[in-house]
């Protein structure tokens with residue numbers, strides 16, 4: 522029986538390390554992993570000199586469709602993700618409008634994704650004081666889990682979860698067998714520090730950074746962990762910005778709390794000094810920290826204390842990223858295309874992170890944590906989702922495919938370049954001598970929580 526696709530001569534990045542092997546694909550699944558696979562194939566790709574990574578599973582993106590496609594949208598957002606080696610994404614319940622708080626909003630976003638997404642996609646439901654009664658119905662829809670903000674989300678339509686709402690949401694999630702992801706910053710603490718700064722006319726970048734010190738994250742992380750411990754729920758702490766917050770999660774995990782920790786490429790690549798230099802394009806919450814904190818975060822990642830790296834791609838139109846009051850500017854960074862670039866250049870090249878660790882935090886761990894059945898690993902029987910990467914190519918990132926030009930990574934130089942990305946054995950992106958090529962026919966499928974063949978995270 523002929524294979525549909527044969528990737529010959531590459532170095533596969535497996536959980537046990539790099540492996541010289543060919544990869545055979547039939548009907549969108551990996552059917553063979555072996556040296557010198559001798560089988561006819563309708564398409565054969567010479568991957569000599571390239572590494573084959575499991576397709577990135579980006580568990581934290583804001584594609585903002587429906588309702589705010591002028592901010593991003595599935596089409597352009599998944600173009601950027603595919604160009605960065607991603608094959609699956611989990612879309613956050615905001616800044617789409619309406620936010621994903623009930624079945625009607627789920628159905629609308631699912632329809633938009635099935636029409637415009639170039640990659641497989643899962644959908645986070647929201648957990649807010651407005652929709653506690655909708656959680657069971659959202660679980661029945663197939664949400665990946667529930668996302669709660671412990672501080673202001675930036676949009677009044679998605680209110681922060683007060684402690685009682687978060688606690689009740691965790692209890693419901695435990696009963697429903699789903700994960701709760703939290704944006705863990707203390708609402709009261711950050712709100713007061715911001716109000717005082719603005720009342721005194723302190724509206725600059727450093728004033729904003731100083732209004733969200735690490736302790737305002739650590740306090741909320743501790744509270745979310747306490748609630749998870751009390752309820753027995755599965756907690757996922759998104760975009761942790763310091764090794765101290767990561768340590769709180771690791772200590773809790775060591776005593777049996779079901780908690781996982783995410784960080785983002787911008788906390789690993791940039792520093793607070795960069796934020797002062799670049800400005801609004803690097804505004805996010807929690808804020809990017811100083812160089813020492815960045816190094817400690819890399820060390821925590823290298824030590825295996827961070828489970829996942831998600832982009833937290835949260836773009837906005839140019840007009841929301843300008844103004845003299847830094848507090849009023851939209852918080853969110855465009856980074857969907859450069860997660861692997863940051864991990865390979867800052868991690869593998871500069872800090873000796875093993876390739877299998879990079880594959881774990883960018884693909885296998887999120888796939889297992891969120892129970893995305895056939896995703897996250899180069900293994901027979903799993904989906905043929907992978908990226909061909911030239912680890913030796915140093916390049917300047919100039920071609921960015923997300924909707925807006927406001928991308929802080931434009932012009933950055935990285936070693937390690939994605940040459941092609943395949944989703945279920947279909948090429949969705951390729952870097953060619955005449956420029957980038959995207960498939961116009963491959964469309965993503967909805968991902969819902971299932972059973973991962975390699976077990977739970």
Ligand SMILES: NC(=O)NC(NC(N)=O)C(=O)[O-]
Nearest residue numbers: 583674675805806835852853
């Ligand atoms: N509404 C958002 O997109 N917020 C995001 N913005 C950031 N991180 O600055 C987030 O994940 O909190």
Ligand SMILES: [Zn+2]
Nearest residue numbers: 704759760806
């Ligand atoms: Zn957040």
Ligand SMILES: [Zn+2]
Nearest residue numbers: 583613833835
């Ligand atoms: Zn986010």
